[in-house]
Amino acid sequence: MKTVIMSLTSFIRQAATTCTRSTNLAKIQEVASWLLDMNQELLSGGSKRHRSGGSLRGNASLSHGEEDQMNRVVEVQEGNCARNADGSGTEARGSTSDEAPAAVTDEEENNNQITAEIKERNKEEEHDDDEEEMDQDSDDFEQSDDSSREESCTNGNDLSDENYTDMATHQSLAILTKNQMKRKLDPGPEVRSFSSGKKPCKGSDYKSTAGLVPCSATPTTFGDLRAANGQGQPRRRITSIQPPPELQDWLKTFQSWSGPERLLALDELIDSCEPTQVKHMMQVIEPQFQRDFISLLPKELALYVLSFLDPKDLLQAAQTCRYWRILAEDNLLWREKCKEEGINEPVYIKRRKVIKPGFAHSPWKSAYIRQHRIDTNWRCGDLKIPKQVLKGHDDHVITCLQFCGNRIVSGSDDNTLKVWSAVTGKCLRTLVGHTGGVWSSQMRGNIIISGSTDRTLKVWNADSGECIHTLYGHTSTVRCMHLHENRVVSGSRDATLRVWDIETGQCLHVLMGHVAAVRCVQYDGRRVVSGAYDFMVKVWDPETETCLHTLQGHTNRVYSLQFDGIHVVSGSLDTSIRVWDVETGNCIHTLTGHQSLTSGMELKDNTLVSGNADSTVKIWDIKTGQCLQTLQGPSKHQSAVTCLQFNKNFVVTSSDDGTVKLWDLKTGEFIRNLVTLESGGSGGVVWRIRASNTKLVCAVGSRNGTEETKLLVLDFDVDMK
Numbered sequence: 001m002k003t004v005i006m007s008l009t010s011f012i013r014q015a016a017t018t019c020t021r022s023t024n025l026a027k028i029q030e031v032a033s034w035l036l037d038m039n040q041e042l043l044s045g046g047s048k049r050h051r052s053g054g055s056l057r058g059n060a061s062l063s064h065g066e067e068d069q070m071n072r073v074v075e076v077q078e079g080n081c082a083r084n085a086d087g088s089g090t091e092a093r094g095s096t097s098d099e100a101p102a103a104v105t106d107e108e109e110n111n112n113q114i115t116a117e118i119k120e121r122n123k124e125e126e127h128d129d130d131e132e133e134m135d136q137d138s139d140d141f142e143q144s145d146d147s148s149r150e151e152s153c154t155n156g157n158d159l160s161d162e163n164y165t166d167m168a169t170h171q172s173l174a175i176l177t178k179n180q181m182k183r184k185l186d187p188g189p190e191v192r193s194f195s196s197g198k199k200p201c202k203g204s205d206y207k208s209t210a211g212l213v214p215c216s217a218t219p220t221t222f223g224d225l226r227a228a229n230g231q232g233q234p235r236r237r238i239t240s241i242q243p244p245p246e247l248q249d250w251l252k253t254f255q256s257w258s259g260p261e262r263l264l265a266l267d268e269l270i271d272s273c274e275p276t277q278v279k280h281m282m283q284v285i286e287p288q289f290q291r292d293f294i295s296l297l298p299k300e301l302a303l304y305v306l307s308f309l310d311p312k313d314l315l316q317a318a319q320t321c322r323y324w325r326i327l328a329e330d331n332l333l334w335r336e337k338c339k340e341e342g343i344n345e346p347v348y349i350k351r352r353k354v355i356k357p358g359f360a361h362s363p364w365k366s367a368y369i370r371q372h373r374i375d376t377n378w379r380c381g382d383l384k385i386p387k388q389v390l391k392g393h394d395d396h397v398i399t400c401l402q403f404c405g406n407r408i409v410s411g412s413d414d415n416t417l418k419v420w421s422a423v424t425g426k427c428l429r430t431l432v433g434h435t436g437g438v439w440s441s442q443m444r445g446n447i448i449i450s451g452s453t454d455r456t457l458k459v460w461n462a463d464s465g466e467c468i469h470t471l472y473g474h475t476s477t478v479r480c481m482h483l484h485e486n487r488v489v490s491g492s493r494d495a496t497l498r499v500w501d502i503e504t505g506q507c508l509h510v511l512m513g514h515v516a517a518v519r520c521v522q523y524d525g526r527r528v529v530s531g532a533y534d535f536m537v538k539v540w541d542p543e544t545e546t547c548l549h550t551l552q553g554h555t556n557r558v559y560s561l562q563f564d565g566i567h568v569v570s571g572s573l574d575t576s577i578r579v580w581d582v583e584t585g586n587c588i589h590t591l592t593g594h595q596s597l598t599s600g601m602e603l604k605d606n607t608l609v610s611g612n613a614d615s616t617v618k619i620w621d622i623k624t625g626q627c628l629q630t631l632q633g634p635s636k637h638q639s640a641v642t643c644l645q646f647n648k649n650f651v652v653t654s655s656d657d658g659t660v661k662l663w664d665l666k667t668g669e670f671i672r673n674l675v676t677l678e679s680g681g682s683g684g685v686v687w688r689i690r691a692s693n694t695k696l697v698c699a700v701g702s703r704n705g706t707e708e709t710k711l712l713v714l715d716f717d718v719d720m721k
Contacts, residue, residue, distance in 0.1 A: 222288070295323050302327055311337050311368055326359065334364035342648055343367050370718060374694055375649055377716040378662065379671055388425035390711035392418050398699035398709060400450075402443040403690035407462060408697055409448055410711060413437030417450055419462050422695060422713060429465035433458055440490075442483035449488050449502060451478030457490055459502050469505030473498050482523040489528050489542070491518030497530055499542050511540050513547045522563035527582060529568050531558030537570045539582055549585030553578055562603035567622055569608055571598030577610055579622045589625030593618055600644050607665075609651055611641030617653050619668065629668030636670075637661065638681070643689045652691055658684035658707070660698055674714060679706040 254262060270278065294302050306314060306327060314337070318328035335346075346363035347370050396414040403409075407428075408420040417431040417438055436453030443449075447468075448460040457471035457478055476493035487508070491497050497511040497518055516533035523529075527548075528540040537551035537558055556573035563569070567588070568580040577591035577598055596613035607628075608620040615638060617631040631651065639656035646652065650671070651663040658680020662671040675698050677684035683706035688699040694717035701709035 222285070292321075294327070299327070303330055303333055306330075307333055307336065311341075311372075329360070329362050329365065331360075331362040331364055334362045334368060338364050338368050338371075341368065341371065343371050371693075373718040374716055377718065378650060381716055383672075383674065383714070388422075388711075388713035388715075390420050390425055390427065390713065391708065392420075392427055392430075392711075393709050395701070395705060395709055397701060397703070398687050398711075399437065399439050400441040401688035401690050401697065401699050401711075402441055402448070403692060403695075403697045404443050404445075407443075407446075408690075408711065408713075409441060409443055409462070410699060411438035411441045411450055412709075413439070415452070417441065417448065417460070419448075419465070420711065422697070425713060429462075431458075431460050431465055431467070433467045433470070436477075439477060439479055440481050442481055442488060444483055447502065449481065449483060451481050451490055453477045455492070457481070457488070457500065459505065469502070471498075471500050471505055471507065473507050473510070476517075479517065479519060480521050482521050484523045484525045487523070487525070489521055489523040491521040491530055491532075493517040495532065495534075497521060497528060497540070499528070509542050509545050511542065511545055511547075513538055513540075513550075516557075519557065519559055520561040522561050522568075524563060524565050526565070527563075529561055529563045529582070531561045531570050533557045535572070537561070537568060537578075537580065539568065539585065549580075549582075551578070551580050551585055551587070553587050553590070560598055560601045562601050562608065564603055567603075569601060569603055569622060571601050571610060573597045575612075577601070577608075577620070579625065589622065591618075591620055591625060591627070593627055593630070596640075599641065602644060602646055604646070607646075609644055609646045609665075611644040611653060613640040615639055615641060615655065615657075617641055617644060617651065617663070619651070619665065629665075631661075631663045631668055631670070633670060635661070635673075642685070642687055645689060645691050647691075647693075652689060652696065654686035654689045654698065656685050657681060658686060658700070660686055660689060660696070675700070675712060677707055682706055 254265065257265065270281075273281075294305065297305070306317065309317060314328055314333075318325045338344075338346075343364075345367060347366040348363050349361065349366050390408070390410075393410065393412040393414050393416070396412045398410050398412050400411040401409070403422070406422045408422050409417055410420070411417045415432075415434045415437060419428045419431065420426065421428055431448070431450070434450065434452040434454050434456070436455075438450050438452050440451035441449065443462070446462040448462050449457060450460065451457050455472075455474045455476060455478065457474075458467050459469040459471070460467055471490075474490065474492040474494055474496070478490050478492050480491040482489050483502075486501060486503050488500050488502055489497055490500065495512070495514040495516055495518060497514075498507050499509040499511070500507055511528060511530070514530065514532040514534055514536065518530050518532045520531045521528065523542075528542050529537065530540065531537050535552075535554045535556060535558065537554070538547050539549040539551070540546070541548055551568065551570070554570065554572040554574055554576065558570050558572050560571035561569065563582070566582060568582050569577060570580070571577050573596075575592070575594050575596060575598070577594070578587055579589040579591065580587055591608075591610075594610065594612040594614055594616065598610050598612050600611040602609050603622070606621060606623050608622050609617065610620065611617050615636060617637075618627050619629040619631070620627055631653070637653065637655035637657055637659065642654050642656055644651065644653045646665055649665055651665050652660060652674070653663065654660045654675075658675075658677035659673050660675035662674050663669065664671055674696060675686060677686070677700060679702060683702040683704040684700065685702055685707070686698050686700050690697045694715060696714040696716070698712040698714075700712060701707050
């Protein structure tokens with residue numbers, strides 16, 4: 001359509017400059033009337049599209065300006081033709097005098113319609129702005145002012161120079177152009193599916209002008225370029241001094257030089273300027289060469305460019321202008337960002353405000369915002385008295401702790417296990433049946449497995465509290481176990497391991513080879529890895545009940561294990577940590593640095609975090625064997641580390657000193673204390689911790705009666721409404 005109209009305009013201009021006969025003028029008026037009718041039809045269609053959120057809104061807004069410009073050109077050329085006509089031309093005007101007023105009347109009506117359309121659009125935009133929910137998500141990352149948000153880029157270059165050549169011939173044209181400058185060019189058919197029009201950015205250095213500044217068709221100087229872009233009026237910004245009298249002579253001398261001579265003079269001038277003066281030049285020049293290239297790209301390319309932004313910057317970009325916000329709300333784009341952050345579920349929020357037709361909030365973006373707020377709560381959220389204090393087990397020690405979903409299971413040396421609600425904090429049921437202290441447990445869904453000093457394992461239904469199976473076979477305390485799907489492997493002080501089917505209660509395999517108590521075990525469904533007090537780590541094939549490798553190297557008892565299917569990591573009382581290849585049995589790295597027993601470890605994606613009785617926590621890269629961070633300093637634990645857990649951002653550690661501390665995984669910096677017992681240092685102990693994305697469960701107590709045995713539940717969740 002644009003090409004057709006431009007061709008017709010060229011024909012009209014050529015015909016108008018040579019018109020000497022009434023027939024030519026009549027043809028021109030006929031074409032002009034046709035263009036006016038088309039302009040009126042497009043205006044009507046554009047209004048409907050604007051109100052309905054149609055996909056052709058961008059094209060309609062362009063057609064209004066271009067066709068209206070050409071209507072004004074026809075009017076001017078008709079006047080020139082009338083003034084240059086000879087006697088026959090006068091006769092021709094007489095013969096067409098009945099048609100000319102009609103054309104003028106149509107022109108006035110069209111101008112009135114244009115003005116009314118502009119007012120209607122402005123009202124609709126104000127109404128849309130009142131109803132549209134402005135995106136405040138980036139406030140969670142960085143407080144930004146509304147004014148600075150609107151001053152992020154310029155709209156002076158959105159319209160081409162050719163559009164300004166003859167557009168100052170009529171006052172209503174200036175009004176239409178001013179309204180049109182509030183919208184960006186149509187970026188192409190790929191973007192037309194967006195219903196919301198593009199609202200251009202506003203720059204602090206580019207103040208909108210009420211009218212248009214006439215300029216040459218081809219700008220030859222930077223001043224002409226500024227004038228062509230409607231920025232000629234606010235040129236002078238230094239008004240505190242009067243121009244020196246030699247300024248004009250100096251400028252004339254400069255203009256008399258050739259191009260290379262001017263460049264040489266500019267180089268010398270820049271070298272002679274102070275930094276503040278160079279900065280002033282940059283502030284004047286740089287904005288003229290800035291382009292909102294995102295809005296000029298097809299949708300797919302624009303989204304590809306935005307995909308390289310960090311989520312924080314993407315949220316900032318959404319505040320630049322309306323069209324950028326539409327792009328920055330793309331659901332697939334945010335799904336990839338969530339995938340990078342390990343967020344697996346979108347969040348659907350029921351919005352109360354009326355959303356503009358065709359605009360949809362991204363559930364994946366909401367999920368990312370929610371996770372960011374949760375992380376912020378971990379870092380600096382309010383830490384008053386825990387909302388839930390779960391008291392039970394009297395003054396006994398909580399020996400094992402499990403936390404899954406909304407269910408907490410605590411095992412104690414009082415021979416019982418208790419099932420708690422993480423939501424209400426109530427004790428749902430007490431599992432009674434063991435005749436000795438419970439020292440190990442595992443949980444999956446509503447199934448709980450426990451191991452006791454009574455030499456048995458029990459399988460419980462957490463919903464009913466019923467003991468489904470009692471597993472007999474071990475001849476001493478069941479000290480450790482690991483559950484994988486419907487099989488559990490138990491390690492005992494009788495130096496054996498047993499593989500059980502928890503659905504049938506049958507003992508499937510017995511693994512014998514250790515000569516001392518088995519202290520830790522790991523099972524991935526294919527291989528069993530065990531560590532014992534005989535200083536050995538063994539790798540087993542449970543199906544054949546054969547020991548594939550005996551990993552020798554430790555010089556004292558092995559207390560902790562981690563196994564990811566490729567690497568075995570063992571921690572020992574000999575102060576060292578060893579990394580082994582599970583297939584070859586070779587020791588890959590020996591990690592040294594701790595001074596005592598490594599009591600707990602956790603391994604995720606080649607990152608190992610180890611807690612030690614020397615009160616320190618270390619972060620390792622098991623690929624290189626390097627110690628990345630040591631969590632110590634003035635805020636470090638004052639006693640042995642009892643338990644730890646980490647995710648992609650934080651490390652949570654507990655200690656015999658009665659504190660739970662939060663650390664930054666990447667920097668190793670101490671963030672804050674999450675729990676501080678009043679009895680810390682005088683007997684109060686945090687025995688175990690378990691954390692989910694939003695909650696932290698701490699098992700606390702004492703061995704001398706200074707602290708009551710209980711569970712503390714800290715909630716870091718947010719309400720996304």
